[in-house]
Amino acid sequence: MTAKRRFLPARFWGLSNKLIATIIAVILLVEIVFYVPSLAIFRANWLNDRLRVGVVAVNVLDAVPDVMALPRNLTDRLLTSAGAHAIVYRRQGQSQLIELADPVTPDVVVTADMRQTDIATLIMGAFDTLFAGPGRTLRIVGEGDLEASLVELLMPERPLRQEMLNYSRQIGALSLAIAAATAVALYLLASFLFIHPIRRLTENMLAFRQEPENGTLIIAPSPRRDEIGVAERELAAMEQDLFSMLRQRRHLAELGLAVAKINHDLRNTLTSAQLLSDQVATLDDPKVQRLAPRLVTTLDRAIGFAQSVLEYGRQTSVPxxxxxxxxxxxxxxxxxxxxxxxxxxxxxxxxxxxxxxxxxxxxxxxxxxxxxxxxxxxxxxxxxxxxxxxxxxxxxxxxxxxxxxxxxxxxxxxxxxxxxxxxxxxxxxxxxxxxxxxxxxxxxxxxxxxxxxxxxxxxxxxxxxxxxxxxxxx
Ligand SMILES: Nc1ncnc2c1ncn2[C@@H]1O[C@H](COP(=O)(O)OP(=O)(O)OP(=O)(O)O)[C@@H](O)[C@H]1O
Ligand SMILES: [Mg+2]
The missing domain is CATH 3.30.565.10 (Histidine kinase-like ATPase, C-terminal domain)
Structure with missing residues (x-):
């Protein structure tokens, strides 16, 4: 056999690594699909919470008969608890502004209108916050608790962005953990169910191909009834057939050699007999004269036969x-x-x-x-x-x-x-x-x-x- 030696790929370069990589990639992809809307909802909830605190602050101040008479540091504390620089409350055509004692003049103001609740706007808003530079001020607009009232909150964007980043990090870590755990679980299951039996099949094929005349290498099929079981049984049958065919071929080749050898000697013996018969044919005896030509033809035929058999043996193997x-x-x-x-x-x-x-x-x-x-x-x-x-x-x-x-x-x-x-x-x-x-x-x-x-x-x-x-x- 001139079979080139072939090897199985190392355990982690074969099917297993492809399986693990695919599982992790699919899980991460699914996580990303869920992550984007969940981040947008996280941001919307955060902003709505701020608005609600703002409304509470306004209501508290409303309860006071004369706002202007309130000590400044109380207003400041209310604003700080809402995380805001300023709150504007509009209702019934009036608007009320509450701001810090030392008002902050914002550079860049972006508006987050919480009356728009469609998911596309929320997702775009979330990306805008996530990829924004530092120092922006948010203007959160939402409905107040009374009919036709509007609350506006001015606050720095930084804390929101910080919390969104934390949230993303947590989701990322969780996704990786889930992906890894699932990959390991699926890998173990797939190894047990498929990869191990497929490796056994492949190893057997490689080994049997090296030594097809070694009967102990014929695979012993397992009793499983799925496709791998069928493959094992078919492989076993094929190896059986190949084993017997090779054995038969070797026997035939050996027989052929023996025939060729016998034939060769027979031809030489016949050739000597032919020489003798030629001599005999020259004798004058009428009986001999009658029989000699038949003897010569018979010997000729026998030699011809031996010769063709020899040639047949030689010829068939040359391409x-x-x-x-x-x-x-x-x-x-x-x-x-x-x-x-x-x-x-x-x-x-x-x-x-x-x-x-x-x-x-x-x-x-x-x-x-x-x-x-x-x-x-x-x-x-x-x-x-x-x-x-x-x-x-x-x-x-x-x-x-x-x-x-x-x-x-x-x-x-x-x-x-x-x-x-x-x-x-x-x-x-x-x-x-x-x-x-x-x-x-x-x-x-x-x-x-x-x-x-x-x-x-x-x-x-x-x-x-x-x-x-x-x-x-x-
Ligand atoms: N052209 C032909 N006309 C009539 N019979 C033929 C013809 N060619 C072949 N045959 C027949 O086919 C048989 C087989 O031919 P084949 O050449 O295989 O063997 P062979 O001539 O008997 O022996 P060998 O050629 O090995 O000396 C012949 O014995 C002959 O009877
Ligand atoms: Mg012929």
């Missing part, structure tokens, strides 16, 4: 090494190897354009065509008596998506046994001395080039199409 290849020339060469070029009875037509160049593995693609041409020749020779003008044609046809090279003959067509086991190695042969490897190797090579090998059923004769993707065009 194609594509280079620009002239297909017309490739077909010519294959026809020569298949003993079709210059055949005494069979006419061979190579109809491929001279300039068709494809990026293919010349050796492998040559073998595909060679197998198809050899099959066609063998079929035509075998049925020679019934075919008046035996011929083999190779043509090409291109569409946008692919290039098709067809090998067609006017022979007897595929026998039923070959049709049933088409492209199955060692099974498809329907002729004496055939291994049944030619077509299966040809298909494998075509597929390794990203193409296909297709049998095209015809009313007479046989046609195979090698379909290659047009991207192979050089």
């Amino acid at each position: 194609p090494a594509p280079v620009p290849t002239n297909m017309h020339a490739l077909i010519e060469e294959a026809a020569f190897d298949a003993r079709l070029a210059g055949h005494p009875t069979i006419v061979f037509n190579n109809q491929l354009p001279d300039d068709l160049v494809l990026n293919v593995d010349g050796g492998q693609m040559g073998r595909v065509v060679l197998n198809l041409l050899k099959n066609a020749r063998e079929a035509l020779e075998h049925a020679a008596a019934n075919i008046p003008d035996p011929a083999v044609n190779v043509g090409a046809h291109a569409t946008k998506a692919d290039i098709t090279i067809s090998v067609t003959d006017n022979g007897p067509g595929l026998p039923p046994k070959a049709r049933e086991n088409l492209f199955v190695a060692f099974q498809g042969s329907a002729r004496a001395g055939g291994t049944g490897l030619g077509l299966s190797i040809a298909r494998e090579i075509a597929e390794a080039h990203g193409g296909q090998l297709l049998f095209k059923d015809q009313p007479s004769g046989t046609r195979f199409d090698i379909v290659l993707p047009s991207t192979l065009q050089a």
Whole structure:
């Protein structure tokens, strides 16, 4: 296995930190949404409280028959208890001003009209106070306790701002505490329910991928019935399958090696027997003369079989090494190897354009065509008596998506046994001395080039199409 080693992210860099960060962010966002209106209401209540104190102060002074006769420091104390510099009370067309003994002349005056109670105005007023500079004076306007009466209070803005800041700080601290506590609680819950089981799955996948043939690494699924439980059971089943498939593959590979070894020795033994049979064939004995040719053909076939099995073992594992290849020339060469070029009875037509160049593995693609041409020749020779003008044609046809090279003959067509086991190695042969490897190797090579090998059923004769993707065009 050339698997690259992969690691799980450290505990706090995985899902957990994302979860914690998301929870805290969401809670803080919710807190901000609640904080803004609550600050505005806090300010409105504070201002209304001041107004009420102002009204009480006015009422107290009202009870005195002659205000002017009151000692100054009593008025001052009343004003200070309301936190104000001055109070103006208007009713029935009269207005009354009460102010400190040493009147303060304010620089900047902002009005807070408490008769406007809509939340937007309150929020804007709250932000105005919060972000204002120092030294402003507030003019609080509100209704008095009598009908059509109006109270105005002049006071510094600083104490209000100070209290609003305190309030914000408290809310901030509380929000953080709530966010942290919720995050921890949710994290513990999510860890227990999801993160821990997901880590277990991931760890198992990583470990199993390193050693898929180690049966003890197959995950033991928990009895949970949710999606994670299903994932665990599916993973366990997949690992089981993979484990048995790999084991089977190893056994097959070992068997294959053994077959190749036996086959190799068998071929050598047969070759020695062939030498002997050649010697025997030269003997004059008429009996020997009758039997020797059969012995020679039988040995030839056996050697051929051993040879193809050896080649099959070698071939299938090599991936194609594509280079620009002239297909017309490739077909010519294959026809020569298949003993079709210059055949005494069979006419061979190579109809491929001279300039068709494809990026293919010349050796492998040559073998595909060679197998198809050899099959066609063998079929035509075998049925020679019934075919008046035996011929083999190779043509090409291109569409946008692919290039098709067809090998067609006017022979007897595929026998039923070959049709049933088409492209199955060692099974498809329907002729004496055939291994049944030619077509299966040809298909494998075509597929390794990203193409296909297709049998095209015809009313007479046989046609195979090698379909290659047009991207192979050089
Ligand atoms: N052009 C053809 N016309 C008639 N029969 C064919 C043709 N091509 C293939 N066949 C049949 O299909 C069978 C399988 O072909 P395949 O090339 O796979 O194996 P083989 O020729 O028997 O053996 P090998 O090619 O391995 O020596 C052949 O035995 C033959 O009966
Ligand atoms: Mg063949």
